[in-house]
Every structure is written in structure tokens, then in C-alpha cells.
Amino acid sequence: MAFIYKRSASEDAPSAVDQDIRKYIEQTEDNNYEGFIENDLRWEVFCHLSDIPTGLFSWYDFSRDASLLEIDAGFGSLTGLFCNKCKKVVAVEESAFRAEAIHKRHEKQDNLTIYTGKKEDILFSGDFTKQFDYVILTGGLEKAAQGSPDKKLYIDYINRLLTLLKPNGVLLLSVDNRYGLRYFCGIPDAHTEIPFAGINQYQCSTYGRTFAKNELKEILNRSNVKKYKFYYPLPDYKLPQLIYTDEHLPEKNLKERLIPYYENNKTIVFPEHLVYDDIIENRVFVFFF
Numbered sequence: 001m002a003f004i005y006k007r008s009a010s011e012d013a014p015s016a017v018d019q020d021i022r023k024y025i026e027q028t029e030d031n032n033y034e035g036f037i038e039n040d041l042r043w044e045v046f047c048h049l050s051d052i053p054t055g056l057f058s059w060y061d062f063s064r065d066a067s068l069l070e071i072d073a074g075f076g077s078l079t080g081l082f083c084n085k086c087k088k089v090v091a092v093e094e095s096a097f098r099a100e101a102i103h104k105r106h107e108k109q110d111n112l113t114i115y116t117g118k119k120e121d122i123l124f125s126g127d128f129t130k131q132f133d134y135v136i137l138t139g140g141l142e143k144a145a146q147g148s149p150d151k152k153l154y155i156d157y158i159n160r161l162l163t164l165l166k167p168n169g170v171l172l173l174s175v176d177n178r179y180g181l182r183y184f185c186g187i188p189d190a191h192t193e194i195p196f197a198g199i200n201q202y203q204c205s206t207y208g209r210t211f212a213k214n215e216l217k218e219i220l221n222r223s224n225v226k227k228y229k230f231y232y233p234l235p236d237y238k239l240p241q242l243i244y245t246d247e248h249l250p251e252k253n254l255k256e257r258l259i260p261y262y263e264n265n266k267t268i269v270f271p272e273h274l275v276y277d278d279i280i281e282n283r284v285f286v287f288f289f
């Protein structure tokens with residue numbers, strides 16, 4: 001494994017929960033964090049250390065001989081999965097604190113290189129041009145233009161990501177749905193922490209911006225993406241339990257198969273599972289998920 005500081009980058013002091021997550025990683029030799037998760041009930045601990053996030057890509061048929069770039073790797077909850085599926089993995093994480101935790105978490109992987117520093121300097125310096133079979137960006141597109149409503153900025157960013165791919169490479173994006181059902185239920189917007197902020201078209205200040213499906217389709221159609229396909233992870237891409245496609249949408253009894261979760265339920269106005277059947281019966285699933 002290689003660990004590379006592309007350049008020194010100043011960063012804020014890690015939060016208390018980040019410090020604890022890294023401590024748990026450093027105290028574990030076999031990547032089994034169940035004991036810590038059972039005793040520390042904070043959502044961030046569960047999200048970064050449980051195995052559930054790997055469900056987002058564990059089913060995907062990656063080529064064994066492929067090279068893969070993971071952008072915004074966090075604490076490496078997906079990184080080990082990619083290392084087990086592909087020949088070469090490069091993980092980019094701006095926070096040196098988190099990048100060092102990835103290094104410890106996956107120190108037994110011999111096909112992993114970790115870069116830390118300013119993301120744009122690492123990705124678009126020219127060193128990575130046309131190197132990868134897969135480029136993975138989980139939750140990062142929303143922050144690519146600091147909350148701007150200008151679609152051209154997101155189009156340009158996607159086109160820059162495409163330059164990192166080999167001719168037949170695949171770009172895998174995980175993006176929040178602005179009109180996700182949970183946001184109608186009152187869950188605070190991820191970028192403002194204000195309920196209904198995205199539905200209200202971000203009248204408040206924001207550092208990121210979620211997308212409606214048709215808005216995202218317009219961005220992809222105007223970019224250099226040749227073809228694309230939508231997947232619908234439920235309840236979201238962070239802790240997926242079920243994944244659907246336009247060809248295979250859910251039928252009845254979704255509420256018996258899916259357990260929704262809420263980081264903060266203080267602003268919930270109604271529980272989402274009450275309307276699952278109505279959404280499916282009225283054929284508006286792809287709008288709400």
C-alpha cells in the first residue's frame with residue numbers, strides 16, 4: 001500500500017466523533033467493529049463502521065483486472081470492498097486525518113494507493129488522465145459547485161471526471177434526490193440542516209445542492225456521458241437495504257421489506273412507511289426515491 005501526500009493541506013481540527021471513529025479503527029485488527037457500534041450509538045459511528053454501506057456496490061459486477069478511483073473516500077467504508085473486487089484501487093480523501101485512518105483500516109491491502117490533499121489538484125493535475133476503468137463519486141456531485149443552481153458547473157465537473165476514465169470506462173455517481181420521500185417527511189436537508197430546504201429550492205444559504213431526477217438527467221444529457229442508467233437504493237445510498245431499477249421497481253409490501261432510519265427525528269411530520277403502498281400504486285416511485 002502507498003500513502004501519498006500530494007501537497008500539504010490545512011484542515012479544521014477533527015470533530016469529537018471523527019476522533020472516536022479513528023480511535024476505534026486503530027484499536028481493531030480484523031475490521032470487526034460490532035462491539036464499538038453496539039456501545040456507541042451515534043449515527044456517524046454506525047454509518048462509517050458498519051458493513052451496510054458496502055451494499056451500495058457489493059452486487060456490482062466490477063472487472064477483476066480493473067483500475068478504480070474512489071473520490072471522497074471518508075473513513076474507507078467502501079474502500080476495502082473495491083480492493084477485493086478490482087486489481088488496482090486509488091482512494092482520494094482531502095482530510096489527512098481520515099486518510100490516515102483508511103491507511104490503518106486497510107493496511108493489509110496491497111493494491112491500494114491513498115492520496116490526501118486538495119482534491120482538485122490531485123484529480124486534475126494530468127497524472128490520472130484516462131487511467132481508470134471505474135471512477136466512483138459517492139455524494140460529491142452535490143458539493144461540486146458550492147450550492148450554485150447553475151447546471152453548467154455540474155456539467156463541466158462531470159466532463160472533467162470523464163477525462164479520468166479509459167475509453168470504455170464507467171462513472172458511478174451516488175446523488176441525493178431533492179424530492180426524496182424522507183425530505184417530505186421533514187428530515188433536514190443534508191447541506192443546510194433545515195427541513196424542506198431543498199424542496200423550497202434552497203432559499204437559504206447552502207454549500208451543496210441536491211437534484212431532482214429530471215434535473216440530473218438534463219445534466220447528464222448535456223455532458224459528454226454517452227449513456228446512463230439509474231438505480232434506486234433504499235432508504236438511501238448511505239445505508240442501502242434494497243436497490244431497484246426502472247426495469248425492476250418495487251411492488252406491494254415494500255414496508256415489510258424496508259426499515260427506514262432517521263439521523264434526527266425531531267422534525268419528522270409523518271413516518272414515510274405509511275405512504276409506501278400509495279406511492280407504488282400511483283406509479284410515482286421514481287420521483288420520491
